[in-house]
Amino acid sequence: MKELIKIAWRNLWRNKRRTIITASSVFFATLIALIMRSFQLGFYNYTINSVIEHFVGHIQIQQTDYHNNPSIDNVLEFSPHIQQTLSNDPEIKFFIPRLESGALASHAVHSKVCIIVGIDPIKENEFSGVSRHLAHYRIDPQAIEKMSFLPPDLRVLIKKAQGYYAHKQKLQDILTSMDKDFGKYIDQIAWISRFRGQYLRPGDNQVLVAGGLADFLNVSVGDSIVLLGQGYHGSTAIGKYRIAGILALPSPMMNRTFIYMPLRLAEDLFSTYEIKPDGDTARYVSYIAVNTRYQASIRPRDYVPIEHVKQRLEKKLDGDQLKVLGWKQINKTLYQQIQSDNISGQIILMVIYIIIAFGVFGTVLMMMAERRKEFGIMLAIGMSRRRLKQVVTLEILILTLMGIIAAIIVAYPIATYFHYHPIYLGNEAAKAYEQFNFEAYMPTQLPDIYFIIQPFIILVMMMLTSIYPILYLSKLKVSRALRA
Amino acid sequence: MAVIEVKKLHKIYKTGEVEVHAVRGIDLQIEQGEFTAIVGPSGSGKTTLLNLIGGLDEPTEGRVIIDGTDITQLKDNQLIDFRLWNIGFVFQAYNLIPVLTAKENIEFIMHLQGKNKEERERRALELLQEVGLADRANSRPSQLSGGQQQRIAVARALASKPKFVLADEPTANLDSVATTNLLELMEQLNREENMTFVFATHDSRVIEKAHRIIRIEDGQVVNDEKVK
Ligand SMILES: Nc1ncnc2c1ncn2[C@@H]1O[C@H](COP(=O)(O)OP(=O)(O)OP(=O)(O)O)[C@@H](O)[C@H]1O
Ligand SMILES: [Mg+2]
Numbered sequence: 001m002k003e004l005i006k007i008a009w010r011n012l013w014r015n016k017r018r019t020i021i022t023a024s025s026v027f028f029a030t031l032i033a034l035i036m037r038s039f040q041l042g043f044y045n046y047t048i049n050s051v052i053e054h055f056v057g058h059i060q061i062q063q064t065d066y067h068n069n070p071s072i073d074n075v076l077e078f079s080p081h082i083q084q085t086l087s088n089d090p091e092i093k094f095f096i097p098r099l100e101s102g103a104l105a106s107h108a109v110h111s112k113v114c115i116i117v118g119i120d121p122i123k124e125n126e127f128s129g130v131s132r133h134l135a136h137y138r139i140d141p142q143a144i145e146k147m148s149f150l151p152p153d154l155r156v157l158i159k160k161a162q163g164y165y166a167h168k169q170k171l172q173d174i175l176t177s178m179d180k181d182f183g184k185y186i187d188q189i190a191w192i193s194r195f196r197g198q199y200l201r202p203g204d205n206q207v208l209v210a211g212g213l214a215d216f217l218n219v220s221v222g223d224s225i226v227l228l229g230q231g232y233h234g235s236t237a238i239g240k241y242r243i244a245g246i247l248a249l250p251s252p253m254m255n256r257t258f259i260y261m262p263l264r265l266a267e268d269l270f271s272t273y274e275i276k277p278d279g280d281t282a283r284y285v286s287y288i289a290v291n292t293r294y295q296a297s298i299r300p301r302d303y304v305p306i307e308h309v310k311q312r313l314e315k316k317l318d319g320d321q322l323k324v325l326g327w328k329q330i331n332k333t334l335y336q337q338i339q340s341d342n343i344s345g346q347i348i349l350m351v352i353y354i355i356i357a358f359g360v361f362g363t364v365l366m367m368m369a370e371r372r373k374e375f376g377i378m379l380a381i382g383m384s385r386r387r388l389k390q391v392v393t394l395e396i397l398i399l400t401l402m403g404i405i406a407a408i409i410v411a412y413p414i415a416t417y418f419h420y421h422p423i424y425l426g427n428e429a430a431k432a433y434e435q436f437n438f439e440a441y442m443p444t445q446l447p448d449i450y451f452i453i454q455p456f457i458i459l460v461m462m463m464l465t466s467i468y469p470i471l472y473l474s475k476l477k478v479s480r481a482l483r484a
Numbered sequence: 485m486a487v488i489e490v491k492k493l494h495k496i497y498k499t500g501e502v503e504v505h506a507v508r509g510i511d512l513q514i515e516q517g518e519f520t521a522i523v524g525p526s527g528s529g530k531t532t533l534l535n536l537i538g539g540l541d542e543p544t545e546g547r548v549i550i551d552g553t554d555i556t557q558l559k560d561n562q563l564i565d566f567r568l569w570n571i572g573f574v575f576q577a578y579n580l581i582p583v584l585t586a587k588e589n590i591e592f593i594m595h596l597q598g599k600n601k602e603e604r605e606r607r608a609l610e611l612l613q614e615v616g617l618a619d620r621a622n623s624r625p626s627q628l629s630g631g632q633q634q635r636i637a638v639a640r641a642l643a644s645k646p647k648f649v650l651a652d653e654p655t656a657n658l659d660s661v662a663t664t665n666l667l668e669l670m671e672q673l674n675r676e677e678n679m680t681f682v683f684a685t686h687d688s689r690v691i692e693k694a695h696r697i698i699r700i701e702d703g704q705v706v707n708d709e710k711v712k
Binding site: 003007010011014373374377378379380381382383384385386387477478479482 | 535538540541560561564565567568569573575578579581582583584592593595596597640644
């Protein structure tokens with residue numbers, strides 16, 4: 001074999017230029033494939049991570065009708081049985097109850113429809129990281145007034161960026177995406193626009209209001225708002241609450257409507273509890289979000305175990321008038337969008353692979369044609385057809401591997417870098433992302449199994465081109481080849 | 485027993501409608517140690533005959549028996565293996581594997597035979613000495629003259645210790661000095677090692693050196709005489 005590899009290797013370098021060009025085409029195809037895949041998978045995972053892992057949950061337990069009619073009457077008892085079942089399941093990592101309902105929020109002469117989310121402040125924060133969104137910066141006319149250090153054009157421009165910001169990085173990304181020059185003033189801008197607010201504490205009588213809603217109602221931290229709505233079983237829900245903090249939520253829809261309050265406070269507001277005949281209190285929630293110890297992703301090896309947990313819960317909680325839903329059911333659109341994007345991405349890659357395979361095939365054709373006489377001599381002196389085929393197959397293999405390995409070496413650091421330093425997509429793309437309530441960053445997927453799968457597919461496709469030389473060498477007649 | 489025995493050999497090429505009867509019933513015996521030239525005008529069937537003897541082509545009719553084995557009965561891969569162990573080939577040109585050095589070319593055939601490295605090296609160096617090219621051991625074919633390439637081809641043909649060597653117009657591309665050198669080499673190998681050579685040629689310098697001359701015309705033997 002060593003001898004055959006030596007011959008194959010040297011044969012490749014008989015036509016240096018052609019070999020380099022062909023290997024380069026394999027290199028670029030693999031590089032494009034890996035980088036593209038890295039961004040695609042990274043994006044899917046980031047999306048799913050933001051939406052599912054940190055908000056919706058892998059699985060939700062709801063009252064039977066809630067999914068179709070999410071009203072305050074279709075609530076579910078957060079019963080000890082459910083809590084125990086969930087706590088005792090070794091594959092469940094985390095679960096939180098939420099109580100959600102619409103209401104009217106008012107302050108002075110302003111009022112607006114809002115969505116109230118009752119949460120367990122501590123557990124919810126561990127789960128969805130609400131406190132990450134707590135506004136620490138606010139760009140408003142008063143703040144802009146004080147930014148006399150800004151050149152006039154930037155001072156005009158910054159008006160477009162009015163609003164709340166949770167992090168300095170986000171503030172910087174937004175501003176510099178409008179004009180790079182903001183980068184020079186970012187520390188001063190941040191200092192002037194700093195803003196105070198507090199996250200909820202469990203026993204709190206306070207609420208968190210989303211930035212857009214707060215602006216509309218013209219309220220800020222320390223002000224009170226009145227919430228009015230319909231409670232459980234036709235009761236009236238009304239209450240007045242102090243604002244502890246403002247949330248800068250990425251989703252414009254959520255940012256215009258959301259109010260978070262501690263679960264107990266929401267229960268009081270909506271009267272979603274009952275004293276049972278035995279004296280215990282039944283507490284009702286809209287749903288329970290559950291995370292398993294697996295990862296939500298579009299890869300079957302990730303979502304299949306989640307499905308298993310879901311099925312098990314269905315069996316165990318059978319008869320409790322409830323429904324167990326997987327994240328793919330809850331966020332059908334998101335899943336389908338990702339799925340179809342994933343498929344079209346793979347089709348594009350396939351097309352690239354096929355084009356490159358034809359390029360390699362062209363090289364193989366030339367290699368065979370110009371060496372006809374040589375093959376004849378080799379067969380004549382006693383080299384078996386099998387070995388001859390091995391040499392040619394090795395040539396294609398080495399050629400392809402050179403391109404593939406080089407591409408992996410180059411793609412690896414790129415995919416790693418952009419995972420830790422994701423690209424900010426700028427304001428335009430941000431709008432599309434924010435409807436799903438996450439920031440418009442585009443992290444890559446860290447190199448893992450896809451760094452093997454894609455090159456492997458390429459390798460297989462390129463090796464298909466060796467079918468031709470194998471057939472050719474099977475049929476080649478020695479006397480004819482010698483006459484050539 | 486003859487090393488090469490050819491019985492009622494026919495070869496008909498069919499190209500579409502046209503049939504070319506390139507070999508028409510040749511009977512022939514060549515003994516161990518002969519130094520034989522097959523001569524004849526262009527198109528008379530020399531190459532065809534040599535290819536049939538060497539198992540490079542199948543006869544339409546007749547038998548080719550090499551050292552007792554009827555090679556017309558062998559399957560393709562058996563035939564390749566048979567050639568490897570029994571027959572040495574020297575062609576008109578481009579004999580050598582271009583990516584291997586002179587020494588590697590000689591070793592290659594022994595490699596195919598599965599000989600170990602030590603034996604390969606020893607025999608390759610020995611043969612390089614014999615053909616007078618020990619100093620060019622590491623040259624690629626493209627760095628050698630036509631005459632040098634043919635001498636390496638002879639060395640390679642001998643490396644496998646064949647029963648005989650077939651050479652189809654080995655001197656066709658050589659000048660007179662190189663031709664003389666190559667012939668002297670083959671003659672010497674014939675004399676000293678009793679190696680059997682059969683060559684097809686219409687080069688008068690080659691014919692002069694032959695010990696037996698088989699003249700064919702139109703696919704048939706018209707004259708067969710021992711001259712030395
Ligand atoms: N593959 C083939 N198909 C058809 N006809 C062929 C084929 N090979 C040889 N011939 C014909 O067979 C005849 C003998 O050819 P061959 O090559 O054996 O002659 P030759 O004596 O070697 O000639 P030269 O001295 O020119 O090499 C010629 O008429 C040739 O055209
Ligand atoms: Mg000829």
